[in-house]
Amino acid sequence: MPEFTTRQTSVGLKARLDIHRLDLPALIVASGGYTLSVNRKLTKYFGADQHGAGDVFSFQNLQEHLGTSIREEVERVIADGVSVEIPDIVFTHSAGGGRRANILLSPATIADDHTRCCLVLLIDSTNAWIIEKKQSATKNELAIVSQVSAQLGATMETDEIVKTILIAVTAREGLGFNRAFLMLIDDSRNELRGHHAIGPVDADEAGQIWGSIPDEGKDLKSIISSYIRDIRFDETSSDRAIRDLVLSLNEADNPVTRVASGRTPALIDDAESLHLVQTLSNGLFGASEIAIAPLNAKGSVLGLIVADNMITGRRIQECNIDQLQMFANQAGLAIEGSRLYENLQAKIKELKNVNLELERTHRQIVQIERLSLMGEMTYRITHELRNPLTIIGGFASLLLRSSEIPDSDRERAEIIWTECRRVEQQLDALLDFSKSYSDDEDDIDFSLLLSDVVTMVQSKFTQTKNSLHYRGTETEVPLRVRKDLLMHGMFCLLELLSEIAGPGVDWEVTSVNPTSEIRAEIYVTSSSMSYDESTDLLRRFVEHRASTSDLRLSLANEAIAYDGGELGFEIRENRPIIYVAFSMRENANG
Amino acid sequence: MDKRILIVDDEENIRKLYSAELSADGFQIMTADSGEAAIQSIEKDEPDLVVLDIRMTGRDGIDILKSLKERNSKLPVVLNSAYGTYKDDFNSWLADAYVVKSSDLVELKTKIRELLQV
Secondary structure: OOEEEEEOOOOOEEEEOHHHHOOOOOOEOOOOOEEEEOOHHHHHHHHOOOOHHHHHHOOOHHHEEEHHOHHHHHHHHHHOOOEEEEEEEEEOOOOEEEEEEEEEEEEEEEOOOOOEEEEEEEEEEEHHHHHHHHHHHHHHHHHHHHHHHHHHOOOOOHHHHHHHHHHHHOOOOOOOOEEEEEEEEEEEOOEEEEEEEEOOOOHHHHHHHOOOOOOOOOOOOHHHHHHHHHHHHHHHHHHHHHHHOEEEEEOOOOOHHHHHHHOOOOOOOHHHHHHHHHHHOOOOOOOOOEEEEEEEEEEEEEEEEEEEEEOOOOOHHHHHHHHHHHHHHHHHHHHHHHHHHHHHHHHHHHHHHHHHHHHHHHHHEEEEEEEEHHHHHHHHHHHHHHHHHHHHHHHHHHHHHHOOOOOHHHHHHHHHHHHHHHHHHHHHHHHHOOOOOOOEEEEEEHHHHHHHHHHHHHHHHOOOEEEEEEEOOOOEEEEEEHHHHHHHHHHHHHHHHHOOOOOOOOOEEEEEOOOOOOEEEEEEEOOOOHHHHHHHHHHHHHHHHOOOHHHHHHHHHHHHHHHOOEEEEEEEOOEEEEEEEEEHHHHHHO | OEEEEEEEEOHHHHHHHHHHHHHHHOOOOEEEHHHHHHHHHHHOOOOEEEEOOOOOOOHHHHHHHHHHHHHOOOOOEEEOOOOHHHHHHHHHHHHOEEEEOOOOOHHHHHHHHHHHOO
16 A cells, blocks of 8 residues: 655645545545545445445545535646645435535645645535534524514504514515415404415416515515505405405314414324315315414414415425414514504593593583573573663653653653663573573484474564574484573574564575584575675674674574584575584584 | 552562552552561451562562461462562462563553453
8 A cells, every 4th residue: 555645835744644544534536536545434434335335436436426526626736736625515415415525635645656646535514514504594583583573563553463474474585485374363253263364376376476576685674564565465365265264263173273272383284184174264275285373472372374385385394384383473472462552542542532521521510610600690680680670661661651741751761661671571581591401411303403493483483574484304413412502592593583684584494414514504585685685684693693782692602602503604505594503523422 | 440459579669660550550559568568468458469579578479478378368469570480489389370570561460350350
C-alpha cells in the first residue's frame, strides 16, 4: 500500500497519511479521477462494503452517491496544491433519507513516486442539517404566528378575525392549505353552524381565485391586510355552501363534531370517515384528507377550522395539523376576546342609553316642576284677578242697561264690559292650562286625538260662521305624549284659527305620517281671501306664537312643544300650511 | 216677586253688584259678609235661596254649606266662586248649583230662576 503525503500549503505542513486509520470517510484520487485508495469508513458510509463492493468503490461511485460532480475541484486541488472545501452537499442516501455533507479536498503526494493526488474527506453534517431545518421551520412557524397574532391583536371585530384566520390558513405564506372553513358552535341549539369559508370548490374556481392573487413578494401580514380590505366571502361558492351547513353536536359518530367535543385536532384520512364526512357535509368536505382543529378558548370550544388540499391533493403532514391547531387556538382566543368586547360595547351602549334616559327624565322632572310651579302661580293670580274683573265688568254691564247715563258714557261702559269679558276669557284659558295635567305619557293615536279635538272645537267655527273638517288617515298614527296637554294645545290652536279669519272660511285638518315625522296640517280650502292674504295671515299667526298678546296661542305653542312637537308654517304644493310636527326620532323613546 | 235671596261674600263690591242686579230683577236681597253672619241671617230672615261664595276669610263656603244643609236641606244654595276647581270637591256637590264668578251674570241668574222656579 503506497504512503501519501498531505500538505497544508498555508502552513507548509507535511504528514505521512494512512487513510485507513482516518476516522472519517475518505479516498485518494489522482488526476483524471483515478481512484488510488478508499477507506472502509467511506464504503461503510455508503453501505457499499456489505457485498464486497469496497474493493471496487471508486471516486466515480462517490460522485454518483453525492449526485454531483466534484472532479473539477479535485483537478484544481491537484494542480494548485491548495485545499478546497465544498460545503453542504445534500444528497439522498441509498439507505433512504436525505443527508448532508461537507467535502474537504486536500492536496497529497504519493511517497514513492511523488505523484500528486487529492485526499477527499467526507464530513457528514446531517444531524446539524436536521437541526437547522427544524430551527428554520420553527422560526418560520413563529414568524407566521407572530404576524397572525399581530393582525388579530389589531382588531376586535369578529368578522375581521375570521377573515384573518382563514386567509392565514390558506395563504402560501401562511399554512398554504387550498381551502379553509370556519364553523361556530351555537350553544342554544347545540349545533355547529357554517360561518365563512375561503378557497375554491373546484379547479376552475381555483384558477380564477389564485390567478387574481398578486401576492408575490409580500409577507403574510401585508397579504392579510390587503385581503381583509378587498375580500368578499360571499363571492365564492364554498362560502355560500358552508353557510348552509349545520351539524348537530348530538351526533357522536360524526368525525367533525367529535373534534369539537374532544378539543383535539384530527386528520381524517380513512375511507369510512371521509365518506361519512362527505355525506354529512353534502359533498363540501370531499378531499382525500381533511384537517380539523378546534377553536379552543378558555374553558370552551367556540367552533372548528376545517382545512384541506382539495385542489392540489398535497399531502397533509403532521406538522401541518400542529400549525393549524396553533392558528385555531389563536383564533379561539381572538374570537372569545372579540365577543367579550362586543358584549362590553353593548353594555356600554346600554349604559349610555340609560344615562341619556336619566338625563331626559331629569330634564322632564325639572320641566314638570317648572310647569307645575308656573301652573300654581297662574292659578293663584288668575283667581285674584277674577273678583275685581267680575265687579268691574258687572257694574259696567249695569251701567249699560241704565237709562240714566248719556250715550257717550254708555259707549265707554260697553268698552269696559267688552274688555273685561275678553280678559275673563284669557283667564279661562290660563286656568285650563294651569290644571294639573297627568305627567304620564300615553301611547295615543294622533289621528284619533285630532278627530276628537275637531269635534270639540266645531261649535266655535259655527259661531264664527266658518267651517272645519277633519280628513284623517285610516291607519293609526302612534305617538307618545301627554294626551290632555296636547289636546288642550290643539284645542286652543284651532279655537284661535276660528277667530282670525273673517266668516266664510273653510278649514281642513289632516294627520300625516311620513317616515321622519308625525304631523297635523291645517289649511284653508275655501275662502274669499286671496292666496297672498291667506299666506300672510297664517304666516303671521305662527310667527307670533311666542310673542302674541293672545295667551291661547302661547299656551298652545307651549303645550305642543312640551312633548317635542313643533308649531310651524310652510308653503307646500302652493298651499300655505300651519303644521304641528313630532319628529319620529324625538318620539322614539317616548 | 217676593223671593228672598241671601248673598254671602266677603267682597263688598260683589255684594253690591249682585244686590243691584238681582234686585233689579225683582228679588228681595239680603247680604252677609261671613259664614257666621250668613247663619244668623238664615235663622232671622229665612231666605228662599243662598248665593254663597267659597273662599272667604274665616269659615269657608264649603263649611258653611254643610251647616246650612244640616239645618235645612231643602234651602237651595248656589255656590259662587272664582275657583272652578271646587267642582271637584265632593262636599260642593251638596250645593244645588255651582256658578263660576263672571262679569256676565246671565248664568247665575238663570240658575237662580231655575231653582226658585220663577
